[in-house]
Amino acid sequence: MHTVSFLLLPGFSLLDVSGALAVFETANALAEVTANSRGYAVRLLAALEGAIVSSSGIPLTAEALPTRFNGTTHTLVIAGPPRAEPGAGEPAQRLLEWLARNQRHIHRGAAFGKAASLLLQDAAVAAARQALAKGRARHPIQAELEPAAGPASGGGWASIASDSGIEVALSWVEQDHGRALAEAVAARMLEPRSRRYGPRGYRSALIERPCGDERIAQLHLWIRKHLREKLTVSRLAAQSLMSTRSFARFYGEATGSTPARGVEQIRLDAACRLIETSVRPLKAIAAQCGYGSSEVMRRAFVRNLKMTPAEYRRRYAIAAIRPKKGQLPARRLDSS
Secondary structure (H helix, E strand, O other), X not given: OEEEEEEEOOOOOHHHHHHHHHHHHHHHHHHOOEOOXXXXXEEEEEOOOEEEEOOOOOEEEEEEOOOOOOOOOXXXXXXXXXXXXXXXXXXXXXXXXXXXXXXXXXXXXXXXXXXXXXXXXXXXXXXXXXXXXXXXXXXXXXXXXXXXXXXXXXXXXXXXXXXXXXXXXHHHHHHHHOHHHHHHHHHOOOOOOXXXXXXXXXXXXXXXXXXXXXXXXXXXXXXXXXXXXXXXXXXXXXXXXXXXXXXXXXXXXXXXXXXXXXXXXXXXXXXXXXXXXXXXXXXXXXXXXXXXXXXXXXXXXXXXXXXOHHHHHHHHOOOOOOEOXXXXXXXXXXXX
């Protein structure tokens, strides 16, 4: 089992840490139903044991740094404030000394936020001076610190830009278990979704690239929450506090589309996302998205995407992970 340790600095970005933690949790859940039994053991560490407060004010409880890591299959994530520099004094010095002692046990690592990158750079300088004084080759911790544009390389460090915790964690899952499992994990993640992994099927421009008018954005959000209901132009107009004629003109000028077409795109967008990321029967998805029947949904898919929902599922849904011998999958992906 691979150990992933998160070294939390006060003011760390909760979004980055929670996103990466969710990736490893999902990977472990999938590992339980596959032939791959190698999961991840996750630890939260800090200079001192206790609650470490994130940049959003929400604390996470961490254990004190162990004196030494055991073994060599460790991944270390140093998570710090997005902009602030690490605090000076004894705690920072203690972290530098700890990194120097344990760097040979760390297989790969990442620094989330400016403070973490600065701490890692200070550790690299200290390690280089120590190695030079002893006549040794440069330490592994001197690996380049670069933004993770692609999968993080094994055996090195990457300086991770904001909101990329999910991406780097998925790249590590790909290194350890292959692209298929990384894609499967990404497909089961909630928002924010990965930009490099997971399904890339149909997305409505009304959702992906909303117009600048806040009234339209709020209306589309309301439509997504009421897809099961009958969404006539008159009801949309009432929701927008306009007459039917004024609303139709306002909507067309703001979106370049008709209200009916807007509802159709949002409904299709919701159906596609559910088909890609769940194993629910198509009939249930049709009902959830407000189609009168699975046949009505099928006609909408053929009209807009030139394929049936079943064909869309076979093309864009993440392939079922092969279960362990003797264990059956919950349901076939193309069931209707």
